[in-house]
Amino acid sequence: MKVGVVGCGNISAAYLQLSSLFSGYEITACADINPEAASARAEEFGVKAHTVESLLEQSDIDLIVNLTVPVAHYDVSTLCLRAGKHVYSEKPYVLSLTEGEALRLLARENNLRIGSAPDTFLGGAHQAARGFIDSEGAGKIIGGSCAVQSSGMESWHPDPDFFFQIGGGPILDIAPYYVTNLVQLIGPVKSVVAMGSRPADQRTITSEPRAGEKIDVEVDTSVRAILEFHCGAQVSLTASWDVRSHEHNHMELYGTNGTVFVPDPNRFGDVVRVNDGSSETVLQPLAALGTPNFDDGDNGRIANYRGIGLADMVAGISDDRPHRCNGDLATHVIEVLTSILSAADHKKHIELKTTCERPQALGEHEAKKLLSA
Numbered sequence: 169m170k171v172g173v174v175g176c177g178n179i180s181a182a183y184l185q186l187s188s189l190f191s192g193y194e195i196t197a198c199a200d201i202n203p204e205a206a207s208a209r210a211e212e213f214g215v216k217a218h219t220v221e222s223l224l225e226q227s228d229i230d231l232i233v234n235l236t237v238p239v240a241h242y243d244v245s246t247l248c249l250r251a252g253k254h255v256y257s258e259k260p261y262v263l264s265l266t267e268g269e270a271l272r273l274l275a276r277e278n279n280l281r282i283g284s285a286p287d288t289f290l291g292g293a294h295q296a297a298r299g300f301i302d303s304e305g306a307g308k309i310i311g312g313s314c315a316v317q318s319s320g321m322e323s324w325h326p327d328p329d330f331f332f333q334i335g336g337g338p339i340l341d342i343a344p345y346y347v348t349n350l351v352q353l354i355g356p357v358k359s360v361v362a363m364g365s366r367p368a369d370q371r372t373i374t375s376e377p378r379a380g381e382k383i384d385v386e387v388d389t390s391v392r393a394i395l396e397f398h399c400g401a402q403v404s405l406t407a408s409w410d411v412r413s414h415e416h417n418h419m420e421l422y423g424t425n426g427t428v429f430v431p432d433p434n435r436f437g438d439v440v441r442v443n444d445g446s447s448e449t450v451l452q453p454l455a456a457l458g459t460p461n462f463d464d465g466d467n468g469r470i471a472n473y474r475g476i477g478l479a480d481m482v483a484g485i486s487d488d489r490p491h492r493c494n495g496d497l498a499t500h501v502i503e504v505l506t507s508i509l510s511a512a513d514h515k516k517h518i519e520l521k522t523t524c525e526r527p528q529a530l531g532e533h534e535a536k537k538l539l540s541a
Contacts, residue, residue, distance in 0.1 A: 169193045169482045172223045172253075174244055175235030176200040176209040178325065179258060182474050183233060184213040189461075190479035191540045192486065193231070199223040220244075224251040231256065231281075233478065238335035242267040245282065249274045254485065256283040256478050259344040261498035263335050264506055265522065268499035275495060281485055284498035287477025289349040290530050291436025292458020296451045297428055298529050300442060301353055306423030309354050312403035314346045315416035316434075320409040322373045322383065329383050331409075332371060337387035338407035339505050345433040346419065347501050350395070350403060353421065353430070356523040357504045359396045364388035364512030367410050393508045398523065405508075437471025456535035479538040480530070492527035500524040 171193050173180055180198065187195045199218040200206040210217035223229065224247060232248040234241060234257040242262045248255045249271065261284035262268050275282045288294065301309065316338065321331040330336050351357065366388050373381045390408035397403065406416070419430035426445060431438035437458040440451040452458070453471070462472035477493035484491030500522045507518040 169230045169485070170228050171195045171231045171233060171478070172197040172199065172218070172226065172229040173209075173233045173235055174199050174220055174223065174248070175237075175258075176202070176205040177235065177237075178327075180209055180235050181212075182472075183235065184209065184215070186472065186475050189473060189540060190475055190538060192479055192482040192538070195233070197223055197226065197229060220247070224248065224253065230254060231482065234258065237330045238263060238340060239333070242271065245271055246274065249278055249280055249282070252278065252280070254281040254481070256481055256493070257285070257498075259285045260335070260340045260505065261502050263340070263502070265499065265503045268495070268502050272495050272499060281481060281491065282495040282498075283477060283481045283491055283493045284495070285477060285493065286345045286348050286433075287474065287480075287493050288345055288433055288436055289352045289527075290457060290476050290480065290492060290535075291471060291473060292453030292455060293431050293436065293438045293440055294349055294352070294433065295454050295457070295530050297430045297440045298353055300428060300440065300451060301421070301423075302529065305425070306421065306428050306442065307425030309399065309401045309421050309423050311401055312350075312419065312421040313416070314350070314403060314405045314419045315414065316342045316346060316418070317406060317408045317411035317414050317416070319412050320371060320389070322371050322375060324375050326375060326377065328373060328375065332383055332385045332387060332389070334386055337389060337391075338409050339388075339391050339508055342434070343405065343407045343505055343508075344501060346405060346407075347395075347504050348497065349419070349430070349433040350397075351497065351501065351524065352527050354397055354401055355399045355526055356397065356500055357395050357520055358398045359517060359519045360393055360504065360507050360511050361517045362391055362393035362508045362512040363515070364391040364509070366390075388509070388512060391508060391512055393511070395504065435470060436473050454532050454535065456532050456539065457530075476535075476538060483538060490528070492530065494527070496524040497527060
C-alpha cells in the first residue's frame with residue numbers, strides 16, 4: 169500500500185526512517201503547510217514532496233499518516249477521509265470526543281479505516297505483560313499506579329511551543345501511551361477524577377536553536393488522576409512536566425496474586441518484572457518487537473518499532489479484520505484524557521460515555537508477519 173505523510177516536523181523522521189522495517193506499505197510522498205519542510209524531508213528520505221492538496225489528489229496514495237500538530241489532527245484527518253484515503257494519526261488522535269465520533273462516522277460512511285498512535289503497546293515488553301495478565305498469573309487486577317514525570321519538553325525539543333498550547337500538556341501528549349497500554353492490559357475505563365496545576369505561566373527554552381526564549385503556558389503541566397476500570401481496578405496516574413527527579417516506576421499493576429511492573433509505555437522493549445510477595449521473576453519481551461534495533465542517542469540500543477500500528481492497520485485492511493490501533497480504541501482513550509482534564513478543571517467525578525474492546529493480543533508469529541524479511 170502506498171502511503172503519504174502530512175506533517176514534516178520532528179516525528180516524521182522516525183516514521184520515514186523506520187518504515188523499511190515493515191511489510192505491506194511504502195511511504196512514497198510527504199506534504200506540509202511549510203513547503204521547505206516537505207522538500208527537506210523528501211530529499212532526506214527519497215520521497216516526493218507535495219502540497220497537502222496535491223498529496224490528497226494522488227490516486228496511487230491509499231493511506232495518509234497524519235503527523236500535524238494536535239490542533240490540526242481533526243481537520244486534516246477529515247480532509248483525508250473526504251478525499252477517499254484511509255487515515256492513521258499521531259497521538260493525540262483528536263482533541264474531543266465529539267471530533268472522535270465525527271471521524272468514526274465519516275470513516276464508516278466512506279468505507280475507510282481510521283487509526284491512531286500510540287502503537288508502543290504492541291511492543292514485545294507490553295505483549296509479554298499482556299500474556300502474563302491474560303493467563304491470570306497475577307490473579308485479578310484490582311489496582312495500580314502510573315507515573316510519567318520530567319522537567320519538561322523545552323529541554324530537548326527544537327520547537328516546544330505546541331506542547332504548552334491548547335492540545336498539548338502531559339495528559340494529551342504523554343499520557344496516551346499510558347492510558348492506551350492500560351486499556352489493552354486490563355480493559356476500558358469507566359470513570360475518572362483528577363486535579364491539575366500550572367506552576368508557571370511561562371517556560372524558558374533550554375534546547376537549541378532557541379535556547380533562552382520564553383514561551384507561554386496555556387495548559388496544566390501537572391495532573392494527578394484516578395481511573396476506575398470496568399474490571400473493577402482503580403489506577404492512579406500522575407503526569408507532570410514540573411518534576412526534576414523522582415523514583416516512581418512507570419507502571420505497576422496490583423493483582424490478587426502479585427504485582428506486575430510494566431516498563432515505560434513510551435518504549436517497545438525492556439523486561440517485565442512480576443513479584444508474588446516472596447519472590448520476583450523477570451519476563452523477557454517477545455523477540456519480534458522487543459529486540460533492540462535502534463541507537464537511542466545516548467550510546468545505547470533500544471527496541472524501536474514505531475509504525476507497527478500502521479503495518480497492522482494495512483494488514484487489517486488487506487485481511488478484512490479489525491486493526492489494533494483502531495478508531496474505537498483511540499476515541500475511548502481521547503475521552504479518558506479529555507475527561508481527566510475536565511475533571512481537574514471542574515473538580516468533579518466524570519462517568520465515561522464510550523467503551524471499546526481490548527485490542528487483540530499480538531503474538532510472536534503474527535508480529536513477525538508484519539515485519540519485512
